[in-house]
Amino acid sequence: MEPMIRVENLTHTYSAGTPFERNAVEGMNLTVMPGEFLGIIGHTGSGKSTLIQHLNGLLKPTSGHVYLEGRDIWENPKEIRQVRFQVGLVFQYPEYQLFEETVYKDIAFGPGNMGLEQEEIDRRVRQAAELVGLPEETLDKSPFDLSGGQKRRVAIAGVLAMEPKVLVLDEPTAGLDPQGRRQILGLIQEYHRRRNATVVLVSHSMEEIAQNAHRIAVLKNARNFMEGTPREVFARAAELEQAGLDVPQITRVAMALRRRGLPVDTAVYTVEELKDALLRLRGGAAHA
Amino acid sequence: MLKDITLGQFFPGSTLLHRLDPRTKLLAVVLYIVALFNATSVLTYGILMVVLGTCICVSKVPAKALTRGLRPVVVIVAFTAVINLFFTGGEPIADVFLLRHISAKGLVTAISMMLRIVMLIMGTFLVTYTTSPISLTDGLENLLSPLKKVRFPVHEMAMMMSIALRFIPTLIEETDKIMSAQKARGADFETGSLIQRANALVPILVPLFISAFRRADELATAMECRCYNGGEGRTALHVLRYRPVDLAVLGGFAVLAAGMVALRLAGL
Numbered sequence: 001m002e003p004m005i006r007v008e009n010l011t012h013t014y015s016a017g018t019p020f021e022r023n024a025v026e027g028m029n030l031t032v033m034p035g036e037f038l039g040i041i042g043h044t045g046s047g048k049s050t051l052i053q054h055l056n057g058l059l060k061p062t063s064g065h066v067y068l069e070g071r072d073i074w075e076n077p078k079e080i081r082q083v084r085f086q087v088g089l090v091f092q093y094p095e096y097q098l099f100e101e102t103v104y105k106d107i108a109f110g111p112g113n114m115g116l117e118q119e120e121i122d123r124r125v126r127q128a129a130e131l132v133g134l135p136e137e138t139l140d141k142s143p144f145d146l147s148g149g150q151k152r153r154v155a156i157a158g159v160l161a162m163e164p165k166v167l168v169l170d171e172p173t174a175g176l177d178p179q180g181r182r183q184i185l186g187l188i189q190e191y192h193r194r195r196n197a198t199v200v201l202v203s204h205s206m207e208e209i210a211q212n213a214h215r216i217a218v219l220k221n222a223r224n225f226m227e228g229t230p231r232e233v234f235a236r237a238a239e240l241e242q243a244g245l246d247v248p249q250i251t252r253v254a255m256a257l258r259r260r261g262l263p264v265d266t267a268v269y270t271v272e273e274l275k276d277a278l279l280r281l282r283g284g285a286a287h288a
Numbered sequence: 289m290l291k292d293i294t295l296g297q298f299f300p301g302s303t304l305l306h307r308l309d310p311r312t313k314l315l316a317v318v319l320y321i322v323a324l325f326n327a328t329s330v331l332t333y334g335i336l337m338v339v340l341g342t343c344i345c346v347s348k349v350p351a352k353a354l355t356r357g358l359r360p361v362v363v364i365v366a367f368t369a370v371i372n373l374f375f376t377g378g379e380p381i382a383d384v385f386l387l388r389h390i391s392a393k394g395l396v397t398a399i400s401m402m403l404r405i406v407m408l409i410m411g412t413f414l415v416t417y418t419t420s421p422i423s424l425t426d427g428l429e430n431l432l433s434p435l436k437k438v439r440f441p442v443h444e445m446a447m448m449m450s451i452a453l454r455f456i457p458t459l460i461e462e463t464d465k466i467m468s469a470q471k472a473r474g475a476d477f478e479t480g481s482l483i484q485r486a487n488a489l490v491p492i493l494v495p496l497f498i499s500a501f502r503r504a505d506e507l508a509t510a511m512e513c514r515c516y517n518g519g520e521g522r523t524a525l526h527v528l529r530y531r532p533v534d535l536a537v538l539g540g541f542a543v544l545a546a547g548m549v550a551l552r553l554a555g556l
């Protein structure tokens with residue numbers, strides 16, 4: 001199957017030719033299959049944000065290539081906007097990009113730029129608002145009168161309304177309370193399922209990634225460090241720690257239990273899963 | 289990218305020029321300008337070029353950065369040169385076509401004008417390249433402090449200046465980020481009529497202003513929380529002190545300026 005996105009030997013240098021020159025991304029490779037949910041983690045400054053801004057052509061590679069469905073996105077630089085409609089990128093703290101008088105108009109900005117018919121724009125705005133859980137009456141409010149969590153949802157709706165094939169999110173839950181986090185992750189999953197969209201999620205939270213992603217890419221110092229299913233990645237806890245990262249808390253508990261001689265499955269990321277694993281163990285022991 | 293704006297950019301380093309007291313550098317650049325405006329002959333321009341060249345070499349600021357800093361003023365320099373070239377008057381060089389309008393005197397004026405502007409800009413840029421904005425305002429505040437006697441709010445001015453300088457990079461970064469975010473939603477800043485392009489700025493300016501006000505508000509609160517109440521009785525973290533080398537440099541530039549004035553009066 002053709003990968004949705006393929007990043008090949010990507011290097012990006014900021015401030016080239018000044019004393020502040022540095023490679024934020026170096027020789028990176030990445031493939032994302034259609035319909036896949038990929039998680040990206042890495043310590044602060046590891047180049048996550050820089051990497052994902054290449055996926056929709058906001059940054060141009062210093063060297064290397066980015067392919068969208070097999071075509072180099074920079075093949076025709078004039079067409080780069082088309083790429084941006086197909087690969088929707090939600091920035092970190094996206095609520096600071098809101099600018100319109102009403103929530104409705106702000107969500108309609110993206111679809112409007114696509115040159116769609118008025119009716120189609122209206123349909124998309126309402127659908128996106130519904131998906132992120134904004135009640136009808138907020139559509140006519142000023143986005144600046146909303147709470148922080150609501151603003152964030154408006155901003156995400158603004159990208160979802162373009163109905164991109166690939167949805168890329170840079171730490172969408174940063175600075176939210178647990179309930180806000182759950183809601184945002186829930187709506188991302190919902191979009192993923194409804195449209196069978198490809199999702200790339202950047203996060204600092206292992207729990208978040210473990211519970212949502214099919215596959216995890218770990219970055220370290222501007223380079224690829226590890227890649228695999230959550231089970232494969234979290235099995236290498238020692239190396240993760242060395243990269244300044246952590247395994248989910250529950251996984252750590254399971255690993256500690258295992259070290260004390262309890263043969264529990266360590267590929268668990270939630271309290272529920274650990275409970276089940278422990279019960280299974282007890283059941284197995286009772287049968288023996 | 290917007291980041292590449294170099295105007296007043298500081299190049300960190302630890303050369304002699306970096307370590308000089310900011311007041312020394314400010315006074316020296318004033319003396320240098322006095323000298324420059326008194327230079328009239330090949331000899332005097334030559335001396336000043338040597339001085340400037342030495343300073344540039346000592347500072348280790350890449351030549352590329354200096355010439356890049358000149359880019360915004362190229363038009364002005366060229367314009368001045370052309371005006372001087374054609375409108376100075378005097379004997380024409382030769383009686384053919386364009387040369388008919390150019391006199392030897394005009395040519396000399398044009399060249400010296402061009403040199404003067406370029407050397408003026410390079411000299412002042414060298415100061416901003418080797419002095420961090422914070423110590424520059426510290427130096428300025430200190431030099432202007434006699435004006436406090438006539439109730440001129442020197443400290444407040446300096447504080448405003450250092451805050452403004454401090455926030456330029458932050459705001460540029462912010463603009464970059466907001467532009468990227470809007471581009472991700474398909475905003476187009478590069479094509480279209482003038483009106484369309486002006487309209488395209490709204491999605492940048494609105495969030496930018498909101499964030500600037502938010503930052504100003506946060507900063508004011510933070511300053512108040514730390515009981516900031518202006519310059520009265522305030523001491524400095526980094527106390528400015530002239531060292532022998534500062535005096536030597538200042539002395540050198542004073543001699544240079546005085547020498548230039550003397551040479552001009554002597555008609556050299």
Ligand SMILES: Nc1ncnc2c1ncn2[C@@H]1O[C@H](COP(=O)(O)OP(=O)(O)OP(=O)(O)O)[C@@H](O)[C@H]1O
Nearest residue numbers: 014015024042043044045046047048049050051291
């Ligand atoms: N616009 C820029 N100009 C210069 N350097 C930059 C710029 N953006 C990022 N960098 C540098 O590139 C490196 C990678 O930054 P990046 O934002 O991609 O990291 P990140 O993994 O997203 O970090 P975080 O988890 O903190 O968001 C950092 O060292 C950063 O200082």
Ligand SMILES: [Mg+2]
Nearest residue numbers: 048049092170
């Ligand atoms: Mg980041």
